[in-house]
Amino acid sequence: MKIHNTRTRQVEDFKPLHDDLVRIYTCGPTVYDHIHIGNLSSFIYADILNRCIKASGHTVKHVMNFTDVDDKTIRRSLERYPDEPPIAALKKLTKEYSNLFLSDVEAIGNSVESVDFINATDSIEAMRQLITELYKNDFAYVADDGVYFSIQKYKQSGKQYGQLTDINESNTSAARIQNDEYDKESVHDFAVWKIKKEGEPAWEFELDGQDVTGRPGWHIECSAMSVAMLGQPFDIHTGGIDLVFPHHENEIAQSTAGGGELYAKYFFHNEHLLVDGKKMSKSLNNFHTLRDIQKKGFEPLAFRLMVLQSHYRSQSNFSWDNLEAAQNRLRNWRAAADLRWQLAPDTTNSNLLEYLQNDLDTPATLAAIDQYFSIVSAPNQATLDQINSMLGINLLSDDISQAQKQLIADRLAARTAKDWNLSDKLRDDLKLAGIEVRDTDQGTIWARS
Protein backbone atom coordinates (compact mmCIF):
# COMPACT_ATOMS: atom_id res chain seq x y z
CA MET A 1 0.00 0.00 0.00
CA LYS A 2 1.19 3.48 -0.85
CA ILE A 3 0.31 6.68 0.93
CA HIS A 4 1.33 10.31 0.66
CA ASN A 5 3.25 11.58 3.65
CA THR A 6 3.22 15.31 4.34
CA ARG A 7 6.49 14.96 6.23
CA THR A 8 8.34 13.94 3.11
CA ARG A 9 5.93 15.40 0.58
CA GLN A 10 6.08 12.12 -1.27
CA VAL A 11 4.00 9.07 -1.87
CA GLU A 12 5.66 6.33 0.15
CA ASP A 13 5.22 2.64 0.73
CA PHE A 14 3.24 2.28 3.89
CA LYS A 15 5.31 0.38 6.42
CA PRO A 16 3.73 0.14 9.86
CA LEU A 17 5.90 0.72 12.90
CA HIS A 18 4.70 -2.54 14.38
CA ASP A 19 3.45 -5.64 12.65
CA ASP A 20 0.63 -6.31 15.01
CA LEU A 21 -1.18 -3.00 15.18
CA VAL A 22 -1.41 0.15 13.09
CA ARG A 23 -2.07 3.22 15.19
CA ILE A 24 -3.97 6.18 13.75
CA TYR A 25 -4.90 9.49 15.29
CA THR A 26 -7.42 11.81 13.68
CA CYS A 27 -7.97 15.38 14.77
CA GLY A 28 -11.65 15.46 15.48
CA PRO A 29 -14.20 18.25 15.53
CA THR A 30 -14.57 21.16 17.88
CA VAL A 31 -18.00 20.42 19.23
CA TYR A 32 -19.75 23.76 19.60
CA ASP A 33 -22.11 23.63 16.61
CA HIS A 34 -23.21 21.42 13.74
CA ILE A 35 -20.32 20.47 11.54
CA HIS A 36 -20.54 21.24 7.85
CA ILE A 37 -20.03 18.95 4.90
CA GLY A 38 -16.47 20.13 4.43
CA ASN A 39 -15.67 18.74 7.85
CA LEU A 40 -17.49 15.57 6.96
CA SER A 41 -15.43 15.06 3.83
CA SER A 42 -12.31 15.05 5.95
CA PHE A 43 -13.67 12.34 8.21
CA ILE A 44 -14.80 10.31 5.22
CA TYR A 45 -11.24 10.20 3.92
CA ALA A 46 -9.91 9.25 7.35
CA ASP A 47 -12.46 6.46 7.45
CA ILE A 48 -11.40 5.23 4.01
CA LEU A 49 -7.79 5.22 5.18
CA ASN A 50 -8.78 3.05 8.13
CA ARG A 51 -10.72 0.69 5.89
CA CYS A 52 -7.93 0.40 3.36
CA ILE A 53 -5.36 -0.47 6.00
CA LYS A 54 -7.66 -3.07 7.49
CA ALA A 55 -8.45 -4.51 4.09
CA SER A 56 -4.69 -4.76 3.55
CA GLY A 57 -4.53 -7.18 6.43
CA HIS A 58 -3.62 -5.04 9.42
CA THR A 59 -5.33 -4.54 12.72
CA VAL A 60 -6.00 -0.89 13.42
CA LYS A 61 -6.38 1.19 16.52
CA HIS A 62 -7.91 4.49 15.49
CA VAL A 63 -8.40 7.34 17.93
CA MET A 64 -10.31 10.54 17.36
CA ASN A 65 -10.64 13.37 19.82
CA PHE A 66 -13.41 15.78 20.53
CA THR A 67 -12.08 19.27 21.14
CA ASP A 68 -14.52 20.06 23.89
CA VAL A 69 -12.70 22.96 25.47
CA ASP A 70 -11.55 26.03 23.57
CA ASP A 71 -12.64 29.63 23.00
CA LYS A 72 -15.67 28.73 20.93
CA THR A 73 -17.02 25.94 23.08
CA ILE A 74 -16.58 28.07 26.19
CA ARG A 75 -18.23 31.14 24.74
CA ARG A 76 -21.16 29.20 23.36
CA SER A 77 -21.68 27.19 26.54
CA LEU A 78 -21.74 30.31 28.71
CA GLU A 79 -24.30 31.89 26.38
CA ARG A 80 -26.42 28.80 26.26
CA TYR A 81 -26.27 27.75 29.91
CA PRO A 82 -25.51 30.90 31.91
CA ASP A 83 -26.90 29.47 35.13
CA GLU A 84 -24.82 26.33 35.14
CA PRO A 85 -21.33 26.12 36.62
CA PRO A 86 -18.88 26.72 33.74
CA ILE A 87 -17.58 23.18 33.48
CA ALA A 88 -21.07 21.72 33.65
CA ALA A 89 -22.25 24.15 30.99
CA LEU A 90 -19.33 23.21 28.80
CA LYS A 91 -19.97 19.49 29.19
CA LYS A 92 -23.63 19.93 28.43
CA LEU A 93 -23.03 21.82 25.22
CA THR A 94 -20.23 19.64 23.95
CA LYS A 95 -22.05 16.42 24.77
CA GLU A 96 -24.95 17.58 22.68
CA TYR A 97 -22.82 18.42 19.66
CA SER A 98 -20.56 15.43 19.89
CA ASN A 99 -23.65 13.23 19.76
CA LEU A 100 -24.85 15.11 16.70
CA PHE A 101 -21.44 14.65 15.17
CA LEU A 102 -21.56 10.92 15.75
CA SER A 103 -24.96 10.60 14.16
CA ASP A 104 -23.85 12.62 11.11
CA VAL A 105 -20.72 10.59 10.68
CA GLU A 106 -22.62 7.36 11.01
CA ALA A 107 -25.19 8.51 8.48
CA ILE A 108 -22.54 9.13 5.84
CA GLY A 109 -21.30 5.58 6.22
CA ASN A 110 -18.28 5.96 8.45
CA SER A 111 -17.40 3.02 10.61
CA VAL A 112 -17.99 4.71 13.94
CA GLU A 113 -17.50 1.50 15.91
CA SER A 114 -13.94 1.15 14.70
CA VAL A 115 -12.84 4.47 16.21
CA ASP A 116 -12.13 5.24 19.86
CA PHE A 117 -13.43 8.69 20.67
CA ILE A 118 -11.96 10.70 23.48
CA ASN A 119 -12.80 14.04 25.07
CA ALA A 120 -10.10 16.58 25.70
CA THR A 121 -11.63 17.39 29.07
CA ASP A 122 -11.23 13.76 30.11
CA SER A 123 -7.52 13.91 29.47
CA ILE A 124 -6.52 16.95 31.47
CA GLU A 125 -4.10 14.99 33.62
CA ALA A 126 -2.10 13.81 30.62
CA MET A 127 -1.89 17.41 29.46
CA ARG A 128 -0.72 18.66 32.85
CA GLN A 129 1.97 16.00 32.86
CA LEU A 130 3.20 16.88 29.40
CA ILE A 131 3.25 20.60 30.23
CA THR A 132 5.08 19.94 33.47
CA GLU A 133 7.68 17.95 31.62
CA LEU A 134 8.08 20.68 29.00
CA TYR A 135 8.43 23.24 31.75
CA LYS A 136 11.01 21.23 33.65
CA ASN A 137 13.04 20.85 30.51
CA ASP A 138 12.82 24.58 29.90
CA PHE A 139 10.75 24.35 26.73
CA ALA A 140 7.79 26.09 28.37
CA TYR A 141 7.57 29.27 30.39
CA VAL A 142 4.89 30.97 32.42
CA ALA A 143 3.56 34.34 31.28
CA ASP A 144 0.74 36.50 32.63
CA ASP A 145 -2.05 34.80 30.77
CA GLY A 146 -0.74 31.34 30.19
CA VAL A 147 2.04 28.85 29.77
CA TYR A 148 3.83 29.13 26.45
CA PHE A 149 5.99 26.89 24.37
CA SER A 150 9.30 28.43 23.38
CA ILE A 151 10.11 27.83 19.76
CA GLN A 152 13.53 29.33 20.29
CA LYS A 153 14.43 26.82 23.00
CA TYR A 154 13.14 24.06 20.84
CA LYS A 155 15.36 25.10 17.97
CA GLN A 156 18.31 25.58 20.29
CA SER A 157 17.97 21.98 21.37
CA GLY A 158 18.72 21.00 17.81
CA LYS A 159 15.17 20.31 16.72
CA GLN A 160 13.60 21.58 13.54
CA TYR A 161 10.50 23.71 13.70
CA GLY A 162 8.91 23.44 10.27
CA GLN A 163 8.99 19.72 9.61
CA LEU A 164 5.77 19.79 7.63
CA THR A 165 6.03 23.11 5.82
CA ASP A 166 8.66 25.69 5.12
CA ILE A 167 8.65 28.05 8.04
CA ASN A 168 11.04 30.92 8.07
CA GLU A 169 11.02 34.41 9.43
CA SER A 170 10.74 36.17 6.09
CA ASN A 171 7.54 34.58 4.94
CA THR A 172 5.57 35.12 8.09
CA SER A 173 5.74 38.88 8.17
CA ALA A 174 2.56 40.28 6.72
CA ALA A 175 -0.40 39.05 8.62
CA ARG A 176 0.75 37.66 11.86
CA ILE A 177 1.85 40.61 13.97
CA GLN A 178 -1.64 41.57 15.06
CA ASN A 179 -1.77 38.68 17.45
CA ASP A 180 0.96 39.71 19.84
CA GLU A 181 -1.34 41.16 22.42
CA TYR A 182 -0.24 38.32 24.61
CA ASP A 183 2.72 38.40 26.86
CA LYS A 184 4.83 35.93 25.00
CA GLU A 185 8.48 36.09 24.28
CA SER A 186 8.12 35.55 20.57
CA VAL A 187 5.18 35.84 18.20
CA HIS A 188 5.76 32.25 17.17
CA ASP A 189 5.34 30.90 20.66
CA PHE A 190 2.00 29.34 21.36
CA ALA A 191 0.00 28.69 24.50
CA VAL A 192 0.06 25.19 25.88
CA TRP A 193 -2.12 26.28 28.77
CA LYS A 194 -4.30 29.34 29.34
CA ILE A 195 -4.71 30.79 32.79
CA LYS A 196 -8.26 31.10 34.01
CA LYS A 197 -10.39 34.09 33.22
CA GLU A 198 -13.28 34.91 35.52
CA GLY A 199 -16.35 32.85 34.83
CA GLU A 200 -14.64 30.40 32.52
CA PRO A 201 -14.25 26.70 33.13
CA ALA A 202 -10.90 25.90 34.70
CA TRP A 203 -8.91 22.96 35.98
CA GLU A 204 -6.50 23.21 38.88
CA PHE A 205 -2.87 23.20 37.96
CA GLU A 206 0.19 24.02 40.00
CA LEU A 207 3.33 24.37 37.97
CA ASP A 208 6.55 24.58 39.92
CA GLY A 209 4.76 26.20 42.84
CA GLN A 210 2.86 28.68 40.71
CA ASP A 211 -0.91 28.49 40.47
CA VAL A 212 -1.77 28.43 36.80
CA THR A 213 -5.27 27.05 37.16
CA GLY A 214 -6.99 27.30 33.80
CA ARG A 215 -7.48 25.20 30.70
CA PRO A 216 -5.40 23.56 28.01
CA GLY A 217 -4.32 25.12 24.75
CA TRP A 218 -5.55 23.49 21.59
CA HIS A 219 -2.29 21.96 20.42
CA ILE A 220 -1.41 20.31 23.70
CA GLU A 221 -4.71 18.48 23.69
CA CYS A 222 -3.83 16.43 20.66
CA SER A 223 -0.22 15.87 21.67
CA ALA A 224 -1.24 14.54 25.06
CA MET A 225 -4.22 12.48 23.95
CA SER A 226 -2.63 10.85 20.94
CA VAL A 227 0.40 9.68 22.87
CA ALA A 228 -1.68 8.65 25.88
CA MET A 229 -3.88 6.50 23.70
CA LEU A 230 -1.42 5.23 21.12
CA GLY A 231 2.08 5.64 22.50
CA GLN A 232 4.87 7.43 20.74
CA PRO A 233 5.64 7.25 17.94
CA PHE A 234 2.41 6.16 16.30
CA ASP A 235 1.82 5.42 12.65
CA ILE A 236 -0.48 7.95 11.04
CA HIS A 237 -1.80 11.34 12.03
CA THR A 238 -4.67 12.61 9.90
CA GLY A 239 -6.46 15.90 9.49
CA GLY A 240 -7.50 18.59 7.06
CA ILE A 241 -4.80 20.42 5.16
CA ASP A 242 -5.43 23.54 7.19
CA LEU A 243 -4.14 21.75 10.27
CA VAL A 244 -0.66 21.29 8.84
CA PHE A 245 0.38 24.61 10.25
CA PRO A 246 0.39 25.51 13.00
CA HIS A 247 -1.54 22.71 14.67
CA HIS A 248 0.38 19.63 13.61
CA GLU A 249 3.69 21.43 13.54
CA ASN A 250 3.12 22.43 17.12
CA GLU A 251 2.11 18.94 18.12
CA ILE A 252 5.37 17.66 16.71
CA ALA A 253 7.28 20.30 18.65
CA GLN A 254 5.55 19.52 21.92
CA SER A 255 5.91 15.80 21.59
CA THR A 256 9.51 15.74 20.49
CA ALA A 257 10.88 18.50 22.72
CA GLY A 258 11.55 16.07 25.53
CA GLY A 259 12.94 12.82 24.26
CA GLY A 260 11.26 11.13 21.34
CA GLU A 261 12.60 11.94 17.93
CA LEU A 262 9.50 10.87 16.09
CA TYR A 263 5.92 11.82 16.86
CA ALA A 264 3.97 10.25 14.01
CA LYS A 265 5.54 8.42 11.10
CA TYR A 266 3.03 9.51 8.46
CA PHE A 267 0.98 12.67 8.24
CA PHE A 268 -2.11 12.29 6.11
CA HIS A 269 -3.85 15.51 5.05
CA ASN A 270 -6.90 15.95 2.90
CA GLU A 271 -7.61 18.94 0.70
CA HIS A 272 -10.72 21.02 1.16
CA LEU A 273 -14.16 20.63 -0.20
CA LEU A 274 -15.04 24.05 -1.61
CA VAL A 275 -18.38 25.67 -2.28
CA ASP A 276 -18.66 27.95 -5.28
CA GLY A 277 -14.91 27.79 -5.54
CA LYS A 278 -14.36 29.07 -2.02
CA LYS A 279 -13.53 27.48 1.28
CA MET A 280 -16.56 26.94 3.43
CA SER A 281 -16.62 29.16 6.42
CA LYS A 282 -18.99 30.49 8.97
CA SER A 283 -18.07 34.06 8.12
CA LEU A 284 -18.89 33.72 4.42
CA ASN A 285 -22.00 31.78 5.37
CA ASN A 286 -21.39 29.52 2.40
CA PHE A 287 -21.40 26.19 4.16
CA HIS A 288 -23.90 23.37 4.05
CA THR A 289 -24.68 20.78 6.65
CA LEU A 290 -25.79 17.22 6.21
CA ARG A 291 -29.28 18.34 7.14
CA ASP A 292 -29.37 20.77 4.21
CA ILE A 293 -28.52 17.90 1.92
CA GLN A 294 -31.16 15.66 3.40
CA LYS A 295 -33.77 18.39 3.23
CA LYS A 296 -33.28 18.52 -0.52
CA GLY A 297 -33.97 14.83 -0.73
CA PHE A 298 -30.43 13.55 -1.14
CA GLU A 299 -29.08 10.63 0.83
CA PRO A 300 -26.05 10.98 3.08
CA LEU A 301 -24.51 8.08 1.17
CA ALA A 302 -24.83 10.03 -2.08
CA PHE A 303 -22.75 12.72 -0.44
CA ARG A 304 -20.19 10.10 0.52
CA LEU A 305 -20.03 8.89 -3.05
CA MET A 306 -19.64 12.46 -4.27
CA VAL A 307 -16.70 12.97 -1.92
CA LEU A 308 -15.07 9.74 -3.05
CA GLN A 309 -15.26 10.86 -6.67
CA SER A 310 -12.38 13.18 -5.84
CA HIS A 311 -8.96 12.17 -4.69
CA TYR A 312 -8.32 13.22 -1.10
CA ARG A 313 -5.38 15.40 -2.10
CA SER A 314 -7.34 17.35 -4.69
CA GLN A 315 -9.56 20.24 -3.92
CA SER A 316 -13.07 19.56 -5.00
CA ASN A 317 -16.10 21.68 -5.36
CA PHE A 318 -19.49 21.00 -3.90
CA SER A 319 -22.43 21.62 -6.17
CA TRP A 320 -25.96 20.35 -6.21
CA ASP A 321 -25.51 19.11 -9.78
CA ASN A 322 -22.59 17.05 -8.68
CA LEU A 323 -24.47 15.68 -5.71
CA GLU A 324 -27.33 14.72 -7.99
CA ALA A 325 -24.91 12.91 -10.30
CA ALA A 326 -23.62 10.96 -7.31
CA GLN A 327 -27.13 10.16 -6.16
CA ASN A 328 -27.93 8.79 -9.62
CA ARG A 329 -24.77 6.79 -9.69
CA LEU A 330 -25.67 5.30 -6.31
CA ARG A 331 -29.10 4.36 -7.60
CA ASN A 332 -27.57 2.68 -10.63
CA TRP A 333 -25.13 0.76 -8.45
CA ARG A 334 -27.95 -0.51 -6.31
CA ALA A 335 -29.84 -1.61 -9.38
CA ALA A 336 -26.72 -3.47 -10.48
CA ALA A 337 -26.46 -5.11 -7.06
CA ASP A 338 -30.10 -6.18 -7.21
CA LEU A 339 -29.33 -8.11 -10.36
CA ARG A 340 -27.83 -10.81 -8.19
CA TRP A 341 -31.35 -11.86 -7.23
CA GLN A 342 -32.27 -12.19 -10.86
CA LEU A 343 -29.37 -13.45 -12.91
CA ALA A 344 -26.50 -15.83 -12.39
CA PRO A 345 -23.79 -13.97 -10.49
CA ASP A 346 -20.35 -13.46 -11.90
CA THR A 347 -17.87 -16.02 -10.65
CA THR A 348 -14.60 -14.19 -11.13
CA ASN A 349 -12.77 -12.39 -8.40
CA SER A 350 -12.28 -8.72 -9.01
CA ASN A 351 -9.61 -7.00 -7.02
CA LEU A 352 -10.74 -3.51 -6.27
CA LEU A 353 -8.42 -3.07 -3.34
CA GLU A 354 -5.34 -2.46 -5.45
CA TYR A 355 -6.82 0.80 -6.70
CA LEU A 356 -7.45 1.98 -3.20
CA GLN A 357 -4.01 0.92 -2.04
CA ASN A 358 -2.49 3.34 -4.51
CA ASP A 359 -2.58 6.34 -2.20
CA LEU A 360 -6.31 5.93 -1.66
CA ASP A 361 -7.19 6.45 -5.30
CA THR A 362 -10.93 6.50 -4.79
CA PRO A 363 -11.77 7.95 -8.25
CA ALA A 364 -10.03 5.00 -9.88
CA THR A 365 -11.76 2.63 -7.49
CA LEU A 366 -15.16 3.99 -8.44
CA ALA A 367 -14.32 3.76 -12.13
CA ALA A 368 -13.27 0.14 -11.63
CA ILE A 369 -16.56 -0.58 -9.91
CA ASP A 370 -18.49 0.97 -12.78
CA GLN A 371 -16.54 -1.12 -15.20
CA TYR A 372 -17.14 -4.27 -13.18
CA PHE A 373 -20.88 -3.67 -13.16
CA SER A 374 -20.86 -3.03 -16.87
CA ILE A 375 -19.11 -6.25 -17.86
CA VAL A 376 -20.77 -8.78 -15.57
CA SER A 377 -24.35 -9.88 -15.92
CA ALA A 378 -24.74 -9.77 -12.15
CA PRO A 379 -22.21 -8.98 -9.43
CA ASN A 380 -21.23 -11.58 -6.89
CA GLN A 381 -21.65 -11.31 -3.17
CA ALA A 382 -17.93 -11.20 -2.46
CA THR A 383 -17.42 -8.14 -4.64
CA LEU A 384 -20.38 -6.34 -3.13
CA ASP A 385 -19.04 -7.16 0.33
CA GLN A 386 -15.65 -5.81 -0.69
CA ILE A 387 -17.20 -2.57 -1.92
CA ASN A 388 -19.03 -2.24 1.35
CA SER A 389 -16.01 -2.92 3.54
CA MET A 390 -13.61 -0.77 1.51
CA LEU A 391 -15.78 2.21 0.78
CA GLY A 392 -18.53 2.05 3.37
CA ILE A 393 -21.15 1.98 0.67
CA ASN A 394 -23.59 -0.82 1.27
CA LEU A 395 -25.34 -1.82 -1.93
CA LEU A 396 -26.94 -4.91 -0.48
CA SER A 397 -30.63 -5.02 0.01
CA ASP A 398 -33.13 -7.84 0.36
CA ASP A 399 -34.87 -9.53 -2.48
CA ILE A 400 -38.31 -8.20 -3.34
CA SER A 401 -41.31 -9.86 -1.73
CA GLN A 402 -43.09 -12.92 -2.95
CA ALA A 403 -46.19 -10.80 -3.62
CA GLN A 404 -44.16 -8.43 -5.75
CA LYS A 405 -42.67 -11.30 -7.66
CA GLN A 406 -46.18 -12.54 -8.28
CA LEU A 407 -47.13 -9.16 -9.71
CA ILE A 408 -44.21 -9.37 -12.06
CA ALA A 409 -45.22 -12.87 -13.10
CA ASP A 410 -48.82 -11.75 -13.59
CA ARG A 411 -47.65 -8.89 -15.75
CA LEU A 412 -45.59 -11.23 -17.83
CA ALA A 413 -48.61 -13.49 -18.30
CA ALA A 414 -50.73 -10.53 -19.35
CA ARG A 415 -48.07 -9.48 -21.80
CA THR A 416 -47.90 -12.92 -23.27
CA ALA A 417 -51.67 -12.78 -23.68
CA LYS A 418 -51.22 -9.35 -25.27
CA ASP A 419 -53.47 -7.86 -22.60
CA TRP A 420 -51.66 -4.54 -22.68
CA ASN A 421 -54.08 -2.73 -20.39
CA LEU A 422 -53.60 -5.21 -17.58
CA SER A 423 -49.90 -5.47 -18.15
CA ASP A 424 -49.46 -1.69 -18.02
CA LYS A 425 -51.60 -1.44 -14.93
CA LEU A 426 -49.48 -4.02 -13.13
CA ARG A 427 -46.39 -2.15 -14.17
CA ASP A 428 -47.86 1.03 -12.70
CA ASP A 429 -48.75 -0.81 -9.49
CA LEU A 430 -45.19 -2.00 -9.16
CA LYS A 431 -43.87 1.47 -9.78
CA LEU A 432 -45.99 2.79 -6.94
CA ALA A 433 -44.30 0.18 -4.76
CA GLY A 434 -40.93 1.55 -5.86
CA ILE A 435 -40.14 -1.17 -8.36
CA GLU A 436 -39.55 -0.53 -12.01
CA VAL A 437 -39.50 -3.35 -14.51
CA ARG A 438 -38.05 -3.58 -17.95
CA ASP A 439 -38.15 -6.34 -20.52
CA THR A 440 -34.80 -7.50 -21.75
CA ASP A 441 -33.52 -10.42 -23.75
CA GLN A 442 -32.71 -12.00 -20.38
CA GLY A 443 -36.31 -11.67 -19.28
CA THR A 444 -38.07 -9.13 -17.13
CA ILE A 445 -35.66 -7.27 -14.87
CA TRP A 446 -36.72 -5.22 -11.87
CA ALA A 447 -34.92 -2.38 -10.14
CA ARG A 448 -35.76 -0.18 -7.22
CA SER A 449 -36.48 3.37 -8.28
Added chain:
RNA sequence: GGCACCGUGGCCGAGUGGUUAGGCAGAGCUCUGCAAAAGCUCGUACAGCGGUUCAAUUCCGCUCGGUGCCUCCA
Protein backbone atom coordinates in the same frame (compact mmCIF):
# COMPACT_ATOMS: atom_id res chain seq x y z
C1' G B 1 4.12 40.18 0.45
C1' G B 2 6.11 34.69 1.32
C1' C B 3 5.12 29.39 0.32
C1' A B 4 2.24 25.69 -2.29
C1' C B 5 -1.42 23.68 -5.44
C1' C B 6 -4.71 23.87 -9.57
C1' G B 7 -7.07 25.37 -14.59
C1' U B 8 -9.44 18.73 -19.15
C1' G B 9 -15.70 18.34 -23.48
C1' G B 10 -22.96 20.76 -20.41
C1' C B 11 -21.54 19.33 -14.92
C1' C B 12 -17.90 16.36 -12.22
C1' G B 13 -13.36 13.77 -12.67
C1' A B 14 -8.83 10.30 -14.05
C1' G B 15 -4.80 10.00 -17.25
C1' U B 16 -0.86 9.84 -21.02
C1' G B 17 4.80 12.65 -25.16
C1' G B 18 2.01 9.88 -30.60
C1' U B 19 -3.34 4.65 -29.76
C1' U B 20 -9.45 9.94 -26.65
C1' A B 21 -10.52 6.43 -17.98
C1' G B 22 -15.10 6.66 -15.83
C1' G B 23 -19.73 8.93 -13.79
C1' C B 24 -23.95 12.24 -14.44
C1' A B 25 -26.62 14.99 -18.08
C1' G B 26 -27.84 15.57 -23.71
C1' A B 27 -28.81 14.32 -29.16
C1' G B 28 -29.92 10.69 -33.06
C1' C B 29 -30.95 5.72 -34.40
C1' U B 30 -32.32 0.41 -33.17
C1' C B 31 -35.06 -2.90 -30.41
C1' U B 32 -39.97 -2.86 -27.97
C1' G B 33 -47.40 -3.49 -28.16
C1' C B 34 -45.91 0.76 -25.32
C1' A B 35 -42.01 1.58 -21.92
C1' A B 36 -37.31 1.07 -19.92
C1' A B 37 -31.04 3.07 -16.49
C1' A B 38 -31.54 -2.68 -23.34
C1' G B 39 -28.19 -2.09 -27.98
C1' C B 40 -25.56 1.27 -31.54
C1' U B 41 -23.75 6.15 -32.81
C1' C B 42 -22.50 11.40 -31.80
C1' G B 43 -20.93 15.96 -29.77
C1' U B 44 -14.23 15.22 -31.98
C1' A B 45 -12.01 18.26 -24.40
C1' C B 46 -7.44 19.41 -22.43
C1' A B 47 -6.97 28.30 -20.01
C1' G B 48 -3.81 31.63 -23.44
C1' C B 49 1.05 32.71 -25.74
C1' G B 50 5.82 31.09 -26.80
C1' G B 51 9.70 27.15 -26.58
C1' U B 52 11.81 21.92 -26.77
C1' U B 53 10.41 17.70 -30.03
C1' C B 54 9.39 14.11 -35.98
C1' A B 55 5.11 14.63 -32.49
C1' A B 56 2.50 18.06 -26.53
C1' U B 57 -3.33 18.04 -23.40
C1' U B 58 1.08 15.47 -21.38
C1' C B 59 8.03 18.55 -20.76
C1' C B 60 10.04 24.01 -20.07
C1' G B 61 9.03 29.41 -19.68
C1' C B 62 5.71 33.40 -19.42
C1' U B 63 0.68 35.46 -19.05
C1' C B 64 -4.21 35.20 -17.34
C1' G B 65 -7.59 32.96 -13.91
C1' G B 66 -8.84 30.10 -9.39
C1' U B 67 -7.69 27.94 -4.47
C1' G B 68 -5.18 26.99 0.07
C1' C B 69 -1.63 27.99 4.05
C1' C B 70 1.20 31.96 6.55
C1' U B 71 -4.30 33.88 12.15
C1' C B 72 -9.25 29.96 14.89
C1' C B 73 -10.33 26.28 11.11
C1' A B 74 -11.58 19.56 8.34
